[in-house]
């Protein structure tokens with residue numbers, strides 16, 4: 001699943017090539033059309049297919065930014081601002097190509113769902129193998145209130161205080177620490193890989209209750225999450241499962257992971273353990289993490 005560092009990498013590679021480009025027309029896959037016709041909402045949320053296509057036509061991409069694990073395309077038409085919000089779900093990917101044949105991996109090529117044809121002939125293509133991704137056309141963030149509830153960016157000044165404040169709330173203090181840090185209202189963009197790594201680096205058991213961790217250790221843990229995320233951004237993200245960068249390359253972070261997906265603990269060499277916490281599989285060392 002693409003996490004914050006992968007989304008950041010994607011936004012950084014898209015930014016110089018899509019900024020200022022105007023959308024000429026939009027193609028939507030038969031799969032989405034059929035899903036919408038059946039009252040379902042595969043990928044395209046809210047608007048019906050025709051309204052979506054019409055809305056995006058002649059929009060200019062003013063800028064693009066990452067917010068948590070979302071991509072925000074800031075658009076403009078007739079001097080009015082709009083927002084296209086993309087979440088990659090489990091296996092979504094954007095490709096910037098001249099034609100679909102340039103998408104080298106068959107599994108993505110067979111699952112292209114939205115094509116933005118740009119003035120000049122290039123295409124911005126959204127592919128999604130498992131279709132858990134989301135595309136939402138909005139006037140602004142207020143149009144979709146859940147976006148307003150996201151925790152601050154982990155690199156922002158106020159992010160640590162926000163996280164500490166949440167850790168004192170009764171609804172969180174009895175939660176497992178791993179579930180807590182993976183909650184998007186608490187920390188933005190700390191998915192399973194990075195939560196697993198940060199907890200291992202801190203030697204904290206993922207199932208430990210929030211209230212049983214001292215303030216000092218909570219602060220250290222938060223800083224560790226930031227370090228792991230920044231390190232991964234530096235490495236171009238992790239290429240576990242279906243994530244690919246825009247040019248089809250994969251990142252290098254997976255070579256630096258110490259606990260996620262590991263059979264043995266790199267410190268004590270004992271077999272790692274697995275437990276489901278907050279609905280997600282958690283890998284940890286029963287000896288080193290307490």
Ligand SMILES: [Zn+2]
Nearest residue numbers: 265268285288
């Ligand atoms: Zn160990």
